[in-house]
Amino acid sequence: MTEARTNPDDLEALRAASDILGIDALLSAEERAVRDRVRAFVDDEIRPHIADWFDRGHFPVELAPALGRLGVLGMTLDGYGCPGRSAVEYGLAALELEAGDSGIRTFVSVQGSLAMGSIHRWGSEEQKQEWLPRLAAGEAIGSFALTEPTAGSDPSSMKTYARRDGSDWVIEGAKRWIGLASIAQIVVVWAQTDEGVRGFLVPTDTAGLDITVLEPKGSMRASVQTELRFDGVRQPASALLPGARGLxxxxxxxxxxxxxxxxxxxxxxxxxxxxxxxxxxxxxxxxxxxxxxxxxxxxxxxxxxxxxxxxxxxxxxxxxxxxxxxxxxxxxxxxxxxxxxxxxxxxxxxxxxxxxxxxxxxxxxxxxxxxxxxxxxxxxxxxxxxxxxxxxxxxxxxx
CATH class of the missing domain: 1.20.140.10 (Butyryl-CoA Dehydrogenase, subunit A, domain 3)
Known part of the structure; x- marks a missing residue:
């Protein structure tokens, strides 16, 4: 019988043997540096604790500033304190984060791709200046509310409605399976209007907004999913994302x-x-x-x-x-x-x-x-x- 070709405790050797096609060589030195930095963060900050977090159904909100310092929040966005990295670098970071746990990578996705991405692409200059630097640093947490109890795979059938009342908007309806809302300061809310689907930035402490954590769960336990109910939630005209119209x-x-x-x-x-x-x-x-x-x-x-x-x-x-x-x-x-x-x-x-x-x-x-x-x-x-x-x-x- 031949000897094992690698030491089972030598993880780098195991990874090298598993890279049969030499994919690592297709990455630039800078891309590998980003990957290795995120991998080290996961090894130090996530792996020692993730089994306990998952078992307790706990999301470590204290990780948000550390993830901001790591440069993975809004990673591909430019300006406003955002990292401005490449899509491949973000992908490599996502891979390493989910090697730690899907819930941690989901936090980065909801914060960076959904909430920050919507503000960066569709928001006013004032909205960008107010929210993006804080979200990129992990000093604030954002959420993204699209899915509804009766509108999951078919968002065109959403029932949440925003009507004009003078210069204000009044939102009625419900959203479900909304990541991070219970720990967030701001939610990007998508609603039907007389002008079609529009987006709104709604602070989570707004009167009439009720947020319920969905639990217990058998999956994504080190993460936060919620249900939102809007009962006459009033927002000023400045809450509207001006660039977003339709789905x-x-x-x-x-x-x-x-x-x-x-x-x-x-x-x-x-x-x-x-x-x-x-x-x-x-x-x-x-x-x-x-x-x-x-x-x-x-x-x-x-x-x-x-x-x-x-x-x-x-x-x-x-x-x-x-x-x-x-x-x-x-x-x-x-x-x-x-x-x-x-x-x-x-x-x-x-x-x-x-x-x-x-x-x-x-x-x-x-x-x-x-x-x-x-x-x-x-x-x-x-x-x-x-x-x-x-x-x-x-x-x-x-x-």
Missing amino acids: RGPFSALNEARYGIVWGALGAARDSYEAALHHALRREQFGRPIAGFQLTQRKLVDMAIELQKGALLALHLGRAKDAGTLTPAMISLGKLNNVREAIAIAREARTILGGDGVLLENSPIRHAANLESVRTYEGTDEVHTLVLGQHLTGLDAFR
Whole structure:
């Protein structure tokens, strides 16, 4: 019997062996530096605590300023104190954050892509100056309210309505599965109006706004999801996002978030694979490491292949985004494929860990649970399948 080619405790060697296609060499030195900085943050600030946070259903809001200092909030936005990094650098950061936990990467996505992205793209100069520097620093937290109790995959059917009353706007309705709202200072609220769908910046301490945390959950436990109810919520004219008209406003932010998921899901999958590989090299049965058995090797190989394919896909989309050629269909393909494969990898990794795989000290079962939420939000598998079907055939099968 040959010796194991790598020390199971030498993570860098395991990663080098798993990079069969040499994808790391496709990254620039600056891109690798960003990745390594975020990876070190995750190792120091998230990994030691995440099992406890998940078990208690706790989101560590105190991480927000640290994530701001790390430069991952509104990472691709320019000006107003935002980092102004490339799409690939943001993708690599999303991957490393979700290797820690999907809930942490989701915080960065809701804050940076959804809330900050909407303000940066559609807000007035005054709104940008007021909110973006604080949000980028993690000194304030933002939320994004689009989904409703009866309007999830079909936002065009939203019932939340904003009517004019003199120079003010009065908002009535409800939103559901809204990330961060209970810990946020500002919410980007999308509502129907006589002029079509418009966006509003609503402070969370506004009279008439009721926020309820949705719990208990079996997934995304180290994260915050809420339900919002608007009962005559009055806002001044200055609350309106002047540049956003119609569903193009929220959809532009959703595409930014979906792009981050393409990379983030790989982080959960990679962490699950590495946990399984480490265990398989150390765990002995029948007088040898279980990594030396054919069935275990097949599982590890299948996981490694999908990780390599997913990484190439994510990198291709990142390069396209930086070049300005990324399309919604490309994002749908990436989100559908990488999340679907990440779930399969997390579940398969759990089987290699055997009984120990159900303990939260081992990450695959937590990642598998979290990825069920990632699979659902920002477009379900079914929605992205129909987006791609429409792209291929020219026929809309949504109705």
